[in-house]
Amino acid sequence: MNNPHEMKLIANIGTDDVKQEPIRAGFGRGLLEAGKKDTRVVALCADLTQSTQISKFAEAFPERFVEIGVAEQNLVTVASGMAAMGKIPFTSSYAAFSPGRNWEQIRTTIALNDRPVKIIGSHAGISVGPDGATHQMLEDIALMRALPNMIVLAPGDSTEAAKATLAIAQIDKPVYMRLAREKTPIFTTNDTPFEVGKAYTMWGGNDITLIGTGTMTYQCLLAAKQLQGQGISAEVVHVPTIKPLDVQTILASVQKTRNVVTAEEAQINGGLGGAIAELLSEQLPSKMKRIGMRDQFGESGTPNELLEAFGLTGRHISEAARQLVQ
Amino acid sequence: MMQLTPSQLALKANEIRQDLIKMLEQAGSGHSAGPLGLADIFTALYFNILKHDPKNPDWDERDILILSNGHCTPIRYVTMAHAGYLPKEELSTLRQYGSRLQGHPERTRLSGLETTSGPLGSGLSQAAGMTYALTMDQQRHRWVYCIVSDGEHDEGNFWEGVMFAAKYNLSNLIVIVDRNNIQIDGPTEEIMPLEDLHAKWEAFGWHVQEIDGHNIDSIIDACSMARAIENRPSVIIAHTIPGKGVNFMEYNYLWHGTPPGKQDIPGAPPKSIQAKEALNALRTLGGKIRSEHE
Numbered sequence: 001m002n003n004p005h006e007m008k009l010i011a012n013i014g015t016d017d018v019k020q021e022p023i024r025a026g027f028g029r030g031l032l033e034a035g036k037k038d039t040r041v042v043a044l045c046a047d048l049t050q051s052t053q054i055s056k057f058a059e060a061f062p063e064r065f066v067e068i069g070v071a072e073q074n075l076v077t078v079a080s081g082m083a084a085m086g087k088i089p090f091t092s093s094y095a096a097f098s099p100g101r102n103w104e105q106i107r108t109t110i111a112l113n114d115r116p117v118k119i120i121g122s123h124a125g126i127s128v129g130p131d132g133a134t135h136q137m138l139e140d141i142a143l144m145r146a147l148p149n150m151i152v153l154a155p156g157d158s159t160e161a162a163k164a165t166l167a168i169a170q171i172d173k174p175v176y177m178r179l180a181r182e183k184t185p186i187f188t189t190n191d192t193p194f195e196v197g198k199a200y201t202m203w204g205g206n207d208i209t210l211i212g213t214g215t216m217t218y219q220c221l222l223a224a225k226q227l228q229g230q231g232i233s234a235e236v237v238h239v240p241t242i243k244p245l246d247v248q249t250i251l252a253s254v255q256k257t258r259n260v261v262t263a264e265e266a267q268i269n270g271g272l273g274g275a276i277a278e279l280l281s282e283q284l285p286s287k288m289k290r291i292g293m294r295d296q297f298g299e300s301g302t303p304n305e306l307l308e309a310f311g312l313t314g315r316h317i318s319e320a321a322r323q324l325v326q
Numbered sequence: 327m328m329q330l331t332p333s334q335l336a337l338k339a340n341e342i343r344q345d346l347i348k349m350l351e352q353a354g355s356g357h358s359a360g361p362l363g364l365a366d367i368f369t370a371l372y373f374n375i376l377k378h379d380p381k382n383p384d385w386d387e388r389d390i391l392i393l394s395n396g397h398c399t400p401i402r403y404v405t406m407a408h409a410g411y412l413p414k415e416e417l418s419t420l421r422q423y424g425s426r427l428q429g430h431p432e433r434t435r436l437s438g439l440e441t442t443s444g445p446l447g448s449g450l451s452q453a454a455g456m457t458y459a460l461t462m463d464q465q466r467h468r469w470v471y472c473i474v475s476d477g478e479h480d481e482g483n484f485w486e487g488v489m490f491a492a493k494y495n496l497s498n499l500i501v502i503v504d505r506n507n508i509q510i511d512g513p514t515e516e517i518m519p520l521e522d523l524h525a526k527w528e529a530f531g532w533h534v535q536e537i538d539g540h541n542i543d544s545i546i547d548a549c550s551m552a553r554a555i556e557n558r559p560s561v562i563i564a565h566t567i568p569g570k571g572v573n574f575m576e577y578n579y580l581w582h583g584t585p586p587g588k589q590d591i592p593g594a595p596p597k598s599i600q601a602k603e604a605l606n607a608l609r610t611l612g613g614k615i616r617s618e619h620e
Contacts, residue, residue, distance in 0.1 A: 074486035077448045081455020105448050113442040
């Protein structure tokens, strides 16, 4: 059973007709829904209302939307103040600026202060494309994962992002959620399970565990299909919650395979790769390769050019897996 | 809450200063100049101006007090102890392991602090966010007071908050600037000039008052005036003397009453050395406690 039934994924993974949508669009829908369900939900944006998709909420609930201007430090500190008065604030900007520019404010006034602000970093990863290295946030996972009290999410597609947005609105803790700009395949469905703090085995196998987060989980699924043709049985574990890690699910898979490839559109230092390496080196040392940015910045190009150039495709994952297993 | 008269308040401020010095000496480290300079303002706030209940720090009708310059938290701890938020005996635990009285204030450790601060420039934005939320909820009878230092005007985040509060006409927000003219490396006008501070605030759309930050009547009156202002936030620039109330400290501060950078004191050592020595004396209670930033 390669595509576990209970995951309710789409049936046509890897075909050309898989529907695509930017992950950020799911956030926009989810926030609108969260706003309908709970009047305490408010949204704050730093002059990027359309592109971060917070605009849907802003149009529906103008009295609960706060335009901050190009001021990311103010964005999160005003949000901290609103949370103190019982609001559930969602802030949105590009990940390069929030948490890129305002990390100390997040640390002091949200994480240490333990205020349930939801920090949404859109346009994360190399697939931002032509904007180039300044706007391709690659260090956000490392930055936010290091903060006590902070929950860190990277949903795999827009459908999951909508569920994640609804879920975090009801969690009384600080949360960082990373989103991507480009259209990517929607491989989960409305029936696919999602819970903050859970990892999901989305493809069953015995020889190697492919662990993906965000946009790279779909690439892991493609790699698993490729490996199948080469006689290698890969298991895919999707990690939409990078912190806290679902240790149980990850260890259960690696116990079986003892070979691991991680995949993310972020720096592997401190990123998902770092997190999994930390876990396994303490609890279950295994053979491992990490796919992601290797202590380097991106550059301008089309998303596909860049993903190819920096080795962030299903083919690169399956190649790494083959090297490990053989 | 007990509300004291101005003459009672002046006596209370002196008691608070004495306990502050005892506390700092026991702790052996911490800031002294700024907290002493804020004693009158904190006394007036907790014993006259603020609507609050020490027995119910989370009372949902309370006024909010944010201390943005968190390093001045010793004066808040002592004033809160006098107001009944914590036992006075606990003051001796300042900065000790396990204490609720952290070196810089942490909301999650001690009820009534409202936020966690220390890193400068972020308190005003939080206070503005709180005021925004209260305004959304039609809680116009509640006030948010935010004490800021002059040195933290150097921060970009600070002015982001100033613009935000003005844009949204947050008239329930009252900022009190502790204008004591010093920051860690020297006089504010040498390190990063702030003047004309009054004109700057006004240009940003705020209602501005300037007062003697040691005159209890002025503090109370200025806050009344600020509450009466509609459609824009208010700032009270309170001129204070760092180390106020400890005569050797006040008089050691060579720049008291002398606009820094304008003239040299005849026969005195070069300006920068003079200023540094004076600052160090202020911060260390004349050498009795370890300087915070040595």
